[in-house]
Amino acid sequence: MSAPKFFAGVIEGFYGAPWTQAERAQLFAWMGAGGLNTYVYAPKDDLKHRALWRETYTDTEAEVFATNLAACRARGIDFVYALSPGLDFRYGDARDAEALRHRCAQLLALGCEHFALLFDDLPEAPAATDGCPRGSLASEQCAVASALFRWLRERRADAWLAFCPTPYCGRMAARGLGGADYLETVGRELAPEIEVFWTGPEIISREVSVAHAREVAAVLRRPPLLWDNLLANDYDGRRFFCGPLAGRPAALRGAVRGLLINPNCELPLNVAPLHTLARYAAAPAEGKWDARAAYLAALRAWWPGFATVGAGAPLAWEEFVLFCDCFYLPHEDGAEAEEFFRQLRTAMAARPAEAVRRRVVRLRDFCARLTELRDRALFHALSRRAWELREELDLLDRFLAATTPTVASDFHLPGTYRGGFVPRLQRLLAPRADGNFAPP
Numbered sequence: 373m374s375a376p377k378f379f380a381g382v383i384e385g386f387y388g389a390p391w392t393q394a395e396r397a398q399l400f401a402w403m404g405a406g407g408l409n410t411y412v413y414a415p416k417d418d419l420k421h422r423a424l425w426r427e428t429y430t431d432t433e434a435e436v437f438a439t440n441l442a443a444c445r446a447r448g449i450d451f452v453y454a455l456s457p458g459l460d461f462r463y464g465d466a467r468d469a470e471a472l473r474h475r476c477a478q479l480l481a482l483g484c485e486h487f488a489l490l491f492d493d494l495p496e497a498p499a500a501t502d503g504c505p506r507g508s509l510a511s512e513q514c515a516v517a518s519a520l521f522r523w524l525r526e527r528r529a530d531a532w533l534a535f536c537p538t539p540y541c542g543r544m545a546a547r548g549l550g551g552a553d554y555l556e557t558v559g560r561e562l563a564p565e566i567e568v569f570w571t572g573p574e575i576i577s578r579e580v581s582v583a584h585a586r587e588v589a590a591v592l593r594r595p596p597l598l599w600d601n602l603l604a605n606d607y608d609g610r611r612f613f614c615g616p617l618a619g620r621p622a623a624l625r626g627a628v629r630g631l632l633i634n635p636n637c638e639l640p641l642n643v644a645p646l647h648t649l650a651r652y653a654a655a656p657a658e659g660k661w662d663a664r665a666a667y668l669a670a671l672r673a674w675w676p677g678f679a680t681v682g683a684g685a686p687l688a689w690e691e692f693v694l695f696c697d698c699f700y701l702p703h704e705d706g707a708e709a710e711e712f713f714r715q716l717r718t719a720m721a722a723r724p725a726e727a728v729r730r731r732v733v734r735l736r737d738f739c740a741r742l743t744e745l746r747d748r749a750l751f752h753a754l755s756r757r758a759w760e761l762r763e764e765l766d767l768l769d770r771f772l773a774a775t776t777p778t779v780a781s782d783f784h785l786p787g788t789y790r791g792g793f794v795p796r797l798q799r800l801l802a803p804r805a806d807g808n809f810a811p812p
């Protein structure tokens with residue numbers, strides 16, 4: 373018997389503007405080229421995915437799905453259609469179960485066979501036993517998902533369903549989100565063929581170990597399907613992540629059903645994440661997964677996208693790597709950025725610091741020259757983050773050039789530079805080393 377398929381691919385599952393059709397076409401081309409086999413349609417802020425999940429699609433909207441299904445089919449990618457009815461689902465009300473089936477019927481008619489039912493991010497979840505005739509949220513959700521699965525299987529022998537529990541990471545489970553014994557109930561009551569999404573110990577998990585996956589599998593009575601938010605940036609508009617899938621050993625593949633990344637909201641920023649995912653999925657299970665090496669190879673693949681217009685010198689590879697290392701992973705900066713930071717800190721105490729200034733200026737100029745990128749979509753995706761980095765480097769350069777205790781800049785004036793209500797709020801509470809927050 374052949375080994376079960378390992379699901380490797382992308383979840384469009386972030387908050388904010390969903391990808392455009394042109395972006396999805398690009399995504400499917402990248403995925404196909406990298407051998408990635410699964411795409412999940414789950415954009416949180418697509419109204420009919422979540423807030424208005426009962427409404428049917430218009431013919432025009434249905435056509436868009438038909439196009440995407442065909443594009444995926446042509447590339448060997450399973451298109452998974454996800455629906456998030458949890459915000460206001462009425463458990464035990466036959467009309468809502470019927471609304472789910474109605475929506476799935478629309479997609480079945482278009483040739484979709486892969487579905488997902490998502491119950492993540494429900495603000496009311498902790499207290500939710502009211503409105504649950506079966507006495508628990510987990511039982512209700514399992515009943516809904518299992519019934520839908522049976523209904524799908526009656527129509528398509530190969531129909532496939534995934535389920536996202538309300539507590540979908542270790543921390544949420546430990547806090548009892550969704551009610552007592554939620555995951556145990558899912559293990560017992562959810563039809564065994566249904567896959568269960570899981571994001572790891574945290575929503576954004578720095579590491580997902582084999583031991584962790586096995587523990588979760590024991591409770592769920594099936595290996596989890598990783599919904600991996602490591603490279604998602606919807607929770608912080610100032611950052612993006614082009615780093616590798618680090619913190620997931622190759623052996624983890626044997627302990628989960630698959631790994632799907634929910635990546636940066638800006639599609640053009642996902643070249644390196646997709647490359648490293650493709651490499652991860654193909655890496656020898658026994659070998660050591662060298663995330664950094666995969667990342668550097670991925671940057672090589674991304675580098676042609678940084679071709680510039682005009683007669684100026686091309687951008688420099690060295691600055692490109694440093695720039696990318698400044699937007700590496702949520703919990704760590706890349707090695708070059710880390711080293712650069714150390715140099716900066718040392719230089720600030722030993723001014724004037726000409727050698728470090730040269731490096732600052734090179735990176736600052738790299739940021740400024742991104743305006744010359746031929747790939748305008750890439751430039752637009754990068755520009756606000758690059759602008760911010762450039763501003764900070766410019767200010768540091770002024771400081772490193774001086775010997776005075778303070779430094780003035782006409783371009784960094786209070787109110788405009790680092791201004792705004794949110795930054796003011798941020799200064800009221802500072803994160804401490806133990807992860808708690810306190811007034812600074």
Ligand code: GDL
Pocket residue numbers: 385386387416492493536540571575599601604606607634
């Ligand atoms: C989440 C949301 C996801 C979001 C991500 C990162 C899951 C299952 N749900 O909790 O939609 O993009 O965090 O902010 O991960």
